[in-house]
């Protein structure tokens with residue numbers, strides 16, 4: 001499955017395995033990589049006056065020497081600027097020996113407007129910030145606004161984290177090999193890469209499978225097989241019943257947004273659980289969505305026992321405090337009760353913040369055997385409240401942070417942002433790449449929580465439910481575009497859901 005992502009270390013291992021297994025040798029993979037990059041350069045910049053290929057000392061530089069040879073063979077005016085020379089006997093040294101363009105030292109690098117830069121300085125092997133000649137080369141390219149085609153990764157960007165420690169190339173196009181890396185999707189890496197091209201260099205799916213990757217790009221193939229489509233004889237309660245907790249009389253809108261989203265994502269029934277003093281305002285705004293008074297944990301338990309909801313949303317507009325903690329722990333404790341177990345709880349916003357002083361109480365409840373699946377949906381600030389030490393660890397990427405948090409909490413963690421990461425306690429994680437700035441609008445997160453609960457209620461496993469919801473929410477937002485407000489989102493889901501339902505049917509039929 002090509003939604004797998006490989007860390008730089010995993011990619012090195014994939015290279016090693018592929019070479020050990022044959023039939024391709026290291027130099028063949030390098031020639032394929034160089035050929036893929038040259039094809040991109042020729043296709044995108046057919047009238048470039050000159051191509052400057054910057055070659056580092058490792059295999060990334062090796063790819064660069066192949067590019068220079070192929071472009072020269074295609075009658076392109078090519079200059080090669082080298083930082084150090086490849087180790088004797090390496091694939092890169094062989095590629096350099098086959099390159100007819102005599103390299104000049106990177107320290108003398110000069111370029112002219114109208115030319116193109118191929119950045120083959122460092123890729124997977126980047127081990128420290130760019131300095132000296134490499135940093136100056138970034139400045140030259142930036143100053144002249146030269147289009148940069150990056151080999152594997154823009155030099156200076158970490159394939160692991162997407163962070164750049166110092167200077168880094170900002171590429172127009174990045175050509176990577178076999179599988180994308182986390183740094184291609186995590187910010188700011190995603191932006192530094194420009195357009196991303198994934199090239200097959202002959203590392204087979206079987207080789208990648210041997211590594212058992214646990215990180216994925218969040219795209220439909222990851223979860224379409226679990227995407228819920230109602231059976232012909234569907235009954236509304238068999239399509240799942242979602243309960244959404246409403247805040248007090250002046251904070252009811254968030255819960256209604258969640259409720260509407262849960263309903264639109266296919267839950268057969270949705271109930272807003274409202275404090276007595278907000279019943280009237282909720283009643284005035286609800287039609288197909290049901291309303292139930294609930295002021296205490298006992299009220300919630302009575303509702304669960306009688307109405308058998310399968311998933312809850314708690315947090316949007318609910319307020320921070322003891323009542324929130326009691327309700328969350330009450331729902332999680334249904335795993336220990338004979339009279340109605342709930343499948344899942346989505347804890348968002350105030351639901352998360354309420355546990356800032358006692359996160360372990362929440363995590364212990366989520367870890368108890370048979371407990372409902374807990375899905376936490378923090379943005380950066382909320383994440384730091386629940387996991388201050390993880391949030392503050394500058395050695396961890398956003399991916400590693402979400403993964404560590406999920407393991408600690410025994411919960412699915414949806415670490416929101418323009419590069420949302422979804423992580424499961426079993427180590428799986430997905431990075432979302434279809435986010436759009438239009439989604440940064442009040443109430444957008446409430447809608448996301450509702451979609452997750454809607455899928456949980458329909459029996460989708462929690463990791464897949466969270467991944468699907470994040471992708472669909474982002475897709476709906478980016479298709480809607482400018483002017484989007486949260487009220488628009490539940491309806492904007494429809495064309496996205498329709499296409500997915502059709503695709504799911506094809507998967508089932510096929």
Ligand SMILES: NC(=O)C1=CN([C@@H]2O[C@H](COP(=O)(O)OP(=O)(O)OC[C@H]3O[C@@H](n4cnc5c(N)ncnc54)[C@H](O)[C@@H]3O)[C@@H](O)[C@H]2O)[C@@H](O)CC1
Pocket residue numbers: 012015016026027029030031033056057058059060061062063091121122123124125126127128129130131134151152153177201
């Ligand atoms: N056989 C293979 O392993 C293949 C590798 N490929 C290419 O090989 C690359 C990885 O090659 P390498 O592992 O040799 O790593 P790199 O070529 O990315 O860099 C390794 C070298 O650069 C030095 N270095 C790293 N960061 C530096 C910095 N900021 N300043 C100065 N020196 C620095 C390291 O000490 C090391 O000597 C991939 O990105 C890809 O482009 C492709 O050719 C496909 C086949």
Ligand SMILES: [K+]
Pocket residue numbers: 060119120121122123150151152153154155
């Ligand atoms: K590079």
